[in-house]
Amino acid sequence: MPAEFGIVYPLWNEVLAPRDLLERVAGEVGLDHITVPVITGPWHEFRLVTPLEPERSFATEGGWHFPPVSERYRPTGVIPRTARWTGKRNHLARLCERAGALSLRLVFRVDLRGAACASEQHAHLRMRDAWDDELPWACVAQAELRELLYAVLADLACYEPAGIELADWALDTSTGQAHETSLSWHAGARRLANTCFCPACRQVAAHAGLDADHIARSVRVHTERMLTHPEDDWRGMLAADELLKAYRHGVRPRECADWLTQLSASHPQERQYLLRPVTANGDCTPAGWYPLLDTPAGTTHEELERGILNRTERWEETPTVWGLSLPVWRPTFTDSAALVRMVTQTAAAARLFDLDGVSTALPEAITWLKQAVRFARRG
Numbered sequence: 001m002p003a004e005f006g007i008v009y010p011l012w013n014e015v016l017a018p019r020d021l022l023e024r025v026a027g028e029v030g031l032d033h034i035t036v037p038v039i040t041g042p043w044h045e046f047r048l049v050t051p052l053e054p055e056r057s058f059a060t061e062g063g064w065h066f067p068p069v070s071e072r073y074r075p076t077g078v079i080p081r082t083a084r085w086t087g088k089r090n091h092l093a094r095l096c097e098r099a100g101a102l103s104l105r106l107v108f109r110v111d112l113r114g115a116a117c118a119s120e121q122h123a124h125l126r127m128r129d130a131w132d133d134e135l136p137w138a139c140v141a142q143a144e145l146r147e148l149l150y151a152v153l154a155d156l157a158c159y160e161p162a163g164i165e166l167a168d169w170a171l172d173t174s175t176g177q178a179h180e181t182s183l184s185w186h187a188g189a190r191r192l193a194n195t196c197f198c199p200a201c202r203q204v205a206a207h208a209g210l211d212a213d214h215i216a217r218s219v220r221v222h223t224e225r226m227l228t229h230p231e232d233d234w235r236g237m238l239a240a241d242e243l244l245k246a247y248r249h250g251v252r253p254r255e256c257a258d259w260l261t262q263l264s265a266s267h268p269q270e271r272q273y274l275l276r277p278v279t280a281n282g283d284c285t286p287a288g289w290y291p292l293l294d295t296p297a298g299t300t301h302e303e304l305e306r307g308i309l310n311r312t313e314r315w316e317e318t319p320t321v322w323g324l325s326l327p328v329w330r331p332t333f334t335d336s337a338a339l340v341r342m343v344t345q346t347a348a349a350a351r352l353f354d355l356d357g358v359s360t361a362l363p364e365a366i367t368w369l370k371q372a373v374r375f376a377r378r379g
């Protein structure tokens with residue numbers, strides 16, 4: 001099965017990008033789909049090419065980038081917040097028409113955790129760490145966040161997407177455009193300190209007969225030990241803690257995967273992808289979902305290669321559909337040859353490519369993209 005190629009096309013391109021950008025890229029590169037981020041967290045980007053000069057930068061507080069149908073959300077008790085830049089216009093409907101005229105399939109990217117963590121309205125959905133401090137990201141174990149996702153998918157169904165990408169839908173992880181800088185010198189301690197003990201996570205643990213208070217105490221002790229004695233064998237220390245392992249890697253991830261499987265079964269018409277950073281640890285892909293590796297802004301070429309090599313070997317053992325979200329330009333790729341090489345090498349295994357950053361790069365990026373797709377299709 002040949003790979004499908006598409007570009008990530010944010011809705012604000014409808015007012016900020018050169019008017020014919022989509023038609024030009026679709027014509028020159030030969031795209032199969034466009035991936036449209038329809039719900040995001042706060043976003044800021046600098047644009048090298050814009051018809052609105054001297055305006056160079058675009059910022060949004062995030063939220064719904066299309067007009068939500070409020071009745072869909074009434075049972076959830078949440079009023080979805082439309083991003084202010086839209087001026088309440090339906091840019092998504094217009095983009096769908098343009099995509100239809102170009103015979104492009106539509107894939108919607110949903111970062112509900114990013115949108116939720118930016119809003120005080122959703123503060124009660126936030127993760128809580130082992131010290132009972134609030135973390136700024138919504139927890140995927142929360143029933144209300146899950147109900148909200150059901151409502152979002154129902155709301156988007158009228159646009160007839162071919163696929164849905166769910167961004168950063170994972171336990172104990174950060175989300176959004178901003179890089180996580182806290183404890184950046186000890187990634188292991190940071191991951192452990194991000195273990196969530198919100199009421200929903202505690203409830204899942206209690207169902208499985210696990211004592212969350214006891215496990216939270218272990219997280220505090222282990223984290224402090226890792227930070228004060230970073231040279232010790234912390235991996236061995238964590239591996240020996242059976243209760244902690246059951247909490248972090250057993251009962252909670254299993255419960256989340258079961259819920260995602262149910263969600264997928266209720267939306268059989270679309271292909272569903274779980275978008276996770278290429279540098280993230282651990283993959284658990286529930287039935288009905290396909291893994292999609294994301295390359296967060298600022299990822300170097302070396303980090304990308306390491307992340308891909310770590311995973312592709314395992315995925316080739318179990319042939320499945322998976323995809324790759326790749327920037328087409330700097331800083332990950334500094335020349336066209338590197339992009340061509342990466343796309344060609346992975347095209348044999350990846351089924352979907354989301355090529356990102358065309359609208360914020362110099363026009364040369366379109367030429368790089370054209371070369372990469374052409375070489376990969378030639379096989």
Ligand SMILES: [Zn+2]
Nearest residue numbers: 139196198201
């Ligand atoms: Zn939680």
